[in-house]
Amino acid sequence: MAKRRRKRRGFRLFFLLMLLAGLLAIKWAGTVSLVADPGAGGTLTGAGWYFPGAKITVAARPQAGWEFVGWTVRGETVSETPEYTFTVAGKIELKAQFRPLDLYAMEALARGRGSVAVSAQQVVRGEVVVFTAQPEPGYRFAYWEEDGEFVSAEAVYSFAAQAPRNLRAVFVPEEYRVDLEVEGDGEVVETWSLEPARVTLKAVPREGYEFFGWVDMDTEQEIETEAVLSFAWKGGRRLMARFRPQLVHVDGDSLMAVASKQTTIGQYAPDDLVYLPADYSSGKARLRREAAEALDKMYRAALADGVKLYVVSAYRDYQKQTNLFYRYAKEDGIFEAERYSARPGQSEHQLGTTVDFGGTSTGLTEAFFHTPQGQWLYNNAHKFGFALSYPKGSEEITGYIFEPWHYRYIGVELAREWKESGLTLVEFLIKKNQAF
Structure with a gap:
């Protein structure tokens, strides 16, 4: 009898110990709770009770039309991947964030x-x-x-x-076509309206370039300088869209200003222009004062050598150069005109330091070089500060034909240095002008 009572007491003790162990396990185990936000966004796996130190992986699977964004704990993102592995440290609630797919x-x-x-x-x-x-x-x-x-x-x-x-x-x-050529770095966007047939062309320069004109290739006339050209389609037409590197703006006041097809002086106008004497000009020609004084000295030196110089053209303002250039373009076509005439804003004459010499039977032709005036200027002009801008054989460099009558004042010291350099004037000025 006593033996049975001892067995019952042992069984009760064992049961109490097991119950205590279970309660302790529940107290110290980590509860991992998973919540989908919103609930319809997806399904979750990995929730449960885990002992501290256990390494577990939870997973989120979005429903169709949804995408997983991330796991958060108390509003802080802990992972942006659907599967998240971590070590259990205690009770934790993980929220899986979902959003509708766009x-x-x-x-x-x-x-x-x-x-x-x-x-x-x-x-x-x-x-x-x-x-x-x-x-x-x-x-x-x-x-x-x-x-x-x-x-x-x-x-x-x-x-x-x-x-x-x-x-x-x-x-x-199929017959609705415009034959397009592109000069330089850019492209043309072509759009149509059909009733009536009308085409709109938009010139789009690439980085570092600018658009500067539409040319009708049948007439070689520049028909528009705006980037957008629209016209009624009445049959085939050949056009060219022209792009060039963006022009560099230079200060026209500087004697070293680079006036070329890559630069512009805009609508610059000198504020120190003076009229040239009627002895060697029409009496209406003007130059900047310093250039005019140097020209007067050169005229007298040439006269002492038995050579009479005569100025047929000097300063031209922006508008006069515009009129002159487009008159030449109308007569000879835009491409030919660009070989011997500068666009407005690019002419050395606009600087107020440049003259064209003439007064001979040759006119403004290459033959001027072989006249007494042409030879004297070629050999002596630099001594008075004048440089020949467009020498023979330099068209690929200067962009202009040989003009033995065209001289620009840059100052005596620079002109002597230019003469010794053997460079064209534009090459020399680019080399000297650090601001270019």
């Missing part, structure tokens, strides 16, 4: 005769979409547009979706 509608339409296709009508953000255009016989694909704006000239156009897109392929009759 779904974008894609629509392809056509204007004119042709077919279009899109790789998917609904895509998620970042997904690559391909639009394809196929013209019918007798038509050609011109471009894709959206809300009336040019998008691409590629018949197969692809991009990563970042918003809903509604693209329209424009097809035009």
Whole structure:
């Protein structure tokens, strides 16, 4: 009897010890709770009770139309990956953040005769979409547009979706063409309206370049200097869009100013112009005072040598150069005019330090070089501060033909240095002028 009582007491003690151990385990175990935010965003695995020190992995799986954003604890992000591994230190609640996927509608339409296709009508953000255009016989694909704006000239156009897109392929009759040439670094965007047929061309320079004119290649006339050219289509037309490196603005007051096809002095006008004497000019020609005084000395030195100099052109303002240049362009075409006449803002005459000599039977031709005046100037002008701007054989460097009558005042010291250098004047000034 006593033996049975001892067994019952032992069983009770064992049961109490086990109960105590269980309670202690519950107290010290880590509860890992998982919450989806919002609840419809996805499913979670890995919640439960774990002993401290246990290394566990929880996982989030987004539902269709949702994407996982990150795991947070009390509002702080602890992981941005769907699977998160950590060591249990105690009770913790992890919240899985989800958001709806950005779904974008894609629509392809056509204007004119042709077919279009899109790789998917609904895509998620970042997904690559391909639009394809196929013209019918007798038509050609011109471009894709959206809300009336040019998008691409590629018949197969692809991009990563970042918003809903509604693209329209424009097809035009095969004969609706403008033959385009591009000079320099840029491109031309071509758009059409069909009833009536009208084309709009937009010149788009690349970085570091600027647009400076449309040329009708049949007449070689510059027809527009604005980047956008629009006209009714009445048959084939050959046009050139011209781009050049962005012009460098220089100070026209400096005797070392670089006046070239790569620079501009804008509408600069000197404030110290004086009239040249009627002895060797028309009496209406003007130069800056310093240049005029040097010219007077040179005239008298040449006269002492039996050579009579005569100035046929000196300072020209911006407007006069504009009129002169475009008159020449109308007579000879823009490309030929650019060989012997400067565009406004690029002429050395606008500096007020440059003269054209004449008064001989040769006129302003290469033959002037072989006249007494031409020879005397070539050998002596630098002694008085004048430099020959456009020597023979330098057109590729200067951009202008040989002009043996065209001299620019740069000062005696610089002119002597220029003469000894063997460089063209523009090369010499670029080398000397650190601001260029």
